Amino acid sequence: MNAAEVDAAILVGGKGTRLRPLTLSAPKPMLPTAGLPFLTHLLSRIADAGVKHVVLGTSYKAEVFEKEFGDGSALGLDIEYVFEEQPRGTGGGIANVASKLRYDTALIFNGDVLSGCDLNALLSSHEERQADVSLHLVRVGDPRAFGCVPTDSDGGVTAFLEKTQDPPTDQINAGCYVFNRDVIDRIPTGREVSVEREVFPGLLSDGLKVCGYVDATYWRDMGTPEDFVRGSADLVRGIAPSPALKGHRGEQLVHDGASIGPGALIIGGSVVGRGAEIGPGVRLDGAVIFDGAHVEAGAVIERSIIGFGARIGPRALIRDGVIGDGANIGARCELLRGARVWPGVTIPDVGIRYSTDV
Ligand code: GDD
Numbered sequence: 296m297n298a299a300e301v302d303a304a305i306l307v308g309g310k311g312t313r314l315r316p317l318t319l320s321a322p323k324p325m326l327p328t329a330g331l332p333f334l335t336h337l338l339s340r341i342a343d344a345g346v347k348h349v350v351l352g353t354s355y356k357a358e359v360f361e362k363e364f365g366d367g368s369a370l371g372l373d374i375e376y377v378f379e380e381q382p383r384g385t386g387g388g389i390a391n392v393a394s395k396l397r398y399d400t401a402l403i404f405n406g407d408v409l410s411g412c413d414l415n416a417l418l419s420s421h422e423e424r425q426a427d428v429s430l431h432l433v434r435v436g437d438p439r440a441f442g443c444v445p446t447d448s449d450g451g452v453t454a455f456l457e458k459t460q461d462p463p464t465d466q467i468n469a470g471c472y473v474f475n476r477d478v479i480d481r482i483p484t485g486r487e488v489s490v491e492r493e494v495f496p497g498l499l500s501d502g503l504k505v506c507g508y509v510d511a512t513y514w515r516d517m518g519t520p521e522d523f524v525r526g527s528a529d530l531v532r533g534i535a536p537s538p539a540l541k542g543h544r545g546e547q548l549v550h551d552g553a554s555i556g557p558g559a560l561i562i563g564g565s566v567v568g569r570g571a572e573i574g575p576g577v578r579l580d581g582a583v584i585f586d587g588a589h590v591e592a593g594a595v596i597e598r599s600i601i602g603f604g605a606r607i608g609p610r611a612l613i614r615d616g617v618i619g620d621g622a623n624i625g626a627r628c629e630l631l632r633g634a635r636v637w638p639g640v641t642i643p644d645v646g647i648r649y650s651t652d653v
């Protein structure tokens with residue numbers, strides 16, 4: 296199958312609640328990841344596979360996407376946008392892009408997945424097996440947070456169990472599908488539809504041919520702070536593939552206009568955004584520092600995200616935390632284990648500690 300004659304559609308309408316407070320100001324697929332909006336990595340992979348026409352299914356903060364990507368020509372793509380005033384769910388989002396599709400086959404993507412899946416191999420598998428729908432599947436340690444997708448010995452999908460507490464297999468929906476156009480036309484319109492909970496089970500009970508394509512390439516859903524931080528670091532270190540990074544590989548990615556003080560240690564795939572200031576003796580390990588943030592002398596940031604323009608005071612410790620845009624964390628504060636600070640909030644010097652040796 297010629298990828299240039301396949302549409303791609305990307306679902307980007309979710310609210311990204313698990314990544315709050317960062318997603319209060321930007322939709323999840325636009326959060327800077329290894330210095331680029333996350334979606335740039337996915338779009339560049341789509342372009343690399345030879346696909347030309349892409350439709351973005353937007354809803355939450357829709358305007359941000361077109362502002363960034365325009366007609367897609369900078370990425371060698373032809374990008375169009377459809378907007379859902381009311382979010383229609385993942386199935387409704389697919390139905391909603393139908394009017395823009397040009398070909399008989401469409402690749403559909405969740406907009407928050409970092410993956411190394413060979414899209415042309417997925418398309419070939421779909422064609423060879425004469426499937427109605429093909430699903431990219433991967434194996435994970437804990438399938439309960441995903442769509443569990445058992446297959447038979449021929450790779451035929453036998454069930455689709457979204458976020459079940461009792462998964463029969465570790466094989467899950469990787470969030471990338473091939474749909475024949477006529478199957479998309481079967482999805483109900485004008486109401487909320489879940490592709491995982493309604494469309495896939497319906498196709499199976501109607502006897503359509505739904506095939507699994509399993510691989511073992513890099514895969515990560517970026518929807519939680521923990522995964523976002525890991526995925527960003529993996530991009531920086533070249534463990535996760537992205538044609539947009541043009542072969543960058545290293546312990547750190549420091550952007551133009553950032554300043555780094557003497558003795559600062561930046562490791563673990565950390566990213567420092569444009570205009571950020573990193574003070575003397577700071578230690579960043581697996582840190583994601585957005586543009587314009589300030590990290591003052593001696594502070595330690597591990598596996599955490601520091602929002603746009605936030606300030607981290609001297610000798611503060613942030614570990615597995617998310618600091619909202621413009622927040623102000625006082626000197627020697629300690630924020631650990633999933634702590635989230637909302638945008639603009641100020642925590643006074645020594646305002647939060649996990650130890651008493653002040
Ligand atoms: N257009 C539109 N409209 N897009 C939506 C809507 C909507 O109403 N709701 C969600 N999306 C988009 C999100 O922006 C995201 O890119 C994608 O659909 C998936 O939504 P998530 O909220 O990230 O879903 P998930 O991570 O819990 O689960 C999904 O992904 C897993 C793999 O990463 C499911 O597809 C699981 O089955 C799958 O295993």
Ligand code: MG
Nearest residue numbers: 407516517518
């Ligand atoms: Mg997700």
